[in-house]
Amino acid sequence: DQQVKQNSPSLSVQEGRISILNCDYTNSMFDYFLWYKKYPAEGPTFLISISSIKDKNEDGRFTVFLNKSAKHLSLHIEPSQPGDSAVYFCAASVTGANNLFFGTGTRLTVIP
Amino acid sequence: NAGVMQNPRHLVRRRGQEARLRCSPMKGHSHVYWYRQLPEEGLKFMVYLQKENIIDESGMPKERFSAEFPKEGPSILRIQQVVRGDSAAYFCASSPRQGPQPQHFGDGTRLSIL
Numbered sequence: 150d151q152q153v154k155q156n157s158p159s160l161s162v163q164e165g166r167i168s169i170l171n172c173d174y175t176n177s178m179f180d181y182f183l184w185y186k187k188y189p190a191e192g193p194t195f196l197i198s199i200s201s202i203k204d205k206n207e208d209g210r211f212t213v214f215l216n217k218s219a220k221h222l223s224l225h226i227e228p229s230q231p232g233d234s235a236v237y238f239c240a241a242s243v244t245g246a247n248n249l250f251f252g253t254g255t256r257l258t259v260i261p
Numbered sequence: 262n263a264g265v266m267q268n269p270r271h272l273v274r275r276r277g278q279e280a281r282l283r284c285s286p287m288k289g290h291s292h293v294y295w296y297r298q299l300p301e302e303g304l305k306f307m308v309y310l311q312k313e314n315i316i317d318e319s320g321m322p323k324e325r326f327s328a329e330f331p332k333e334g335p336s337i338l339r340i341q342q343v344v345r346g347d348s349a350a351y352f353c354a355s356s357p358r359q360g361p362q363p364q365h366f367g368d369g370t371r372l373s374i375l
Binding site: 153181183185190193194195198238242244247249250252253 | 265267294296301302303304305306309316317319320352354359360361362363364365366367368369371
């Protein structure tokens, strides 16, 4: 069963505009969420995280929003740059557990 | 390079052979996690180890797969008698402690079974 879902396999955005990547989860016990970026033939690179006690976290061009009642989080990238083109994975964990649950990823293409 | 190091990057094995995948965690990290990624899928947790201890192997197949993290040297993921379905990318991650925090990933080993 897929507890973390990214329903959009791909997204194309013009350079300079905002990219919004979405993620839904089913397990209400999840209390820590992360976004990773992955280039081909490389490992996932950590981007930004958020704890369930917050509803927003910012780091430069990256902002993550968490809506606990909807079991939904999103990653905003603004302004988008061509170097942001990659696959983005949403992940979630439960305090006390050891593993991350990953979504299936969204391929972002930023068009120059 | 102080990141998570995995080797080999690519490994080709014939059915029935053994595959050994190695992972050296980031400096200062004593917690190691192995994940597997099948084509067009997300990463799936396999096992979590600390030095000399397997803490959680709930994602590990019951047969043919084993993992270790000895006192000295890298963590090893071992797959015996490989089958075609074992073809995947295997990623190792590490963290400095347990608990909610980012795990830092290596570049993976791509295992191909002929």
